[in-house]
């Protein structure tokens with residue numbers, strides 16, 4: 001069915017046509033009374049629909065799809081509880097700057113404001129967690145609203161947009177005009193950096209003794225890796241990343257020193273402390289990355305590159321702010337350095353020594369399991385959940401098969417339950433790639449129902465489940481800060497995750513020692529379906545936390 005141009009049709013049909021025009025090939029959704037008119041159109045359409053088992057998962061799938069493909073992910077829910085179930089997924093995408101469009105059904109216009117059945121003000125609820133949201137009150141508004149939504153989701157700093165459409169707007173007729181041009185006066189994201197600031201930055205860097213580069217998620221979103229590496233090589237500057245910046249540079253890049261911050265490597269933190277100039281690209285100096293704002297500010301001169309002017313100096317005083325696209329600015333900065341300062345800079349050789357490695361032991365611990373998987377150097381997209389396993393994965397998953405942007409994690413909101421649906425969204429986006437999920441028993445349970453979605457649509461993911469029968473991160477915090485008084489952090493051994501996978505048409509293997517793990521992973525890699533490798537973790541090894549002083 002190809003979209004018809006300039007004809008009268010229902011709002012639902014208009015919505016379908018404009019989504020087609022925007023190149024949407026898949027929607028992650030769940031039906032209800034308020035969005036059924038749209039499902040009626042989707043019934044025999046060219047847009048693939050993935051029926052999830054919980055709307056939260058639809059939002060995470062759209063997010064995983066967006067991160068793995070660089071395209072806009074789309075999720076769909078009904079009014080009321082369907083819409084509120086999307087909220088955690090929308091907030092997750094917002095905090096990690098992931099472009100998704102969420103479409104919600106709404107009660108009919110005449111009922112709005114009457115506390116009608118399944119009425120909720122989802123536009124009001126999502127104001128602080130969307131880049132933009134909108135009530136669509138007539139069918140004639142659908143085309144400009146959808147075009148605006150897709151443009152805004154991707155323009156400048158990416159993020160989620162929500163469109164709320166009453167049921168009767170989907171049913172009423174209007175003229176479909178696909179040629180409507182949308183312009184947003186006043187919203188013009190700055191792409192190229194200010195040339196004067198770039199000149200100043202080049203001058204500062206050319207005189208720096210120990211420049212370092214911190215790469216955040218913005219480097220990945222902007223595709224700035226090549227220019228970042230070029231800058232690092234021009235200066236001989238170490239590259240450090242934030243959690244969101246992991247996979248911005250290849251793990252075997254000789255100047256790469258790992259992650260900074262609370263869970264960073266010693267070498268990265270030493271490099272930061274030695275630095276006289278720090279270039280932060282697409283990194284927002286979050287509290288977990290910086291550790292001590294006071295100490296951080298005194299350390300070095302800062303050059304901050306960010307597409308979002310709101311991020312400049314939000315937390316750290318900056319000497320040279322440059323607003324714009326990270327890739328574009330780094331390119332301009334590199335050109336400037338080569339043109340004006342070629343004789344002033346001598347690139348330092350790459351730092352010697354190994355990236356922090358985990359010494360593998362016989363114990364079935366999380367880092368040992370992750371290192372074993374990492375050493376296989378698989379060409380894979382890796383997603384994680386939230387907890388100790390996430391941090392171990394960020395530290396020790398250093399596979400050379402990890403492409404830029406293919407480490408997908410909930411860094412900003414820290415959403416347990418993100419991993420499984422995000423991995424399925426990533427698999428939909430990248431069927432050519434193997435997808436691996438590293439998760440914990442707490443997080444996995446939060447969206448475990450999506451194993452049924454994986455089974456239904458045959459979306460294979462290798463799941464490495466670290467079952468320590470604990471909310472390990474909580475246990476660790478109680479260990480460190482509450483005199484080891486453990487409360488509400490232990491789960492009894494009453495869930496057989498392999499059996500749960502089998503109950504949903506999949507398979508898996510439970511392993512109790514590290515020497516069984518390799519076999520189980522290999523079996524999972526051979527499987528054509530999602531395979532759960534449940535590792536019974538016998539240690540309560542804490543992740544290293546560092547303070548600024550460490």
Ligand SMILES: Cc1ncc(C[n+]2csc(CCOP(=O)(O)OP(=O)(O)O)c2C)c(N)n1
Nearest residue numbers: 387388389414416440441442443471472473
């Ligand atoms: C939705 C949600 N609720 C609560 C938390 C707080 N929290 C952070 S980590 C964690 C424990 C995670 O446990 P698990 O998934 O088993 O991972 P582990 O730490 O054991 O590796 C909790 C409860 C959170 N991040 N997200």
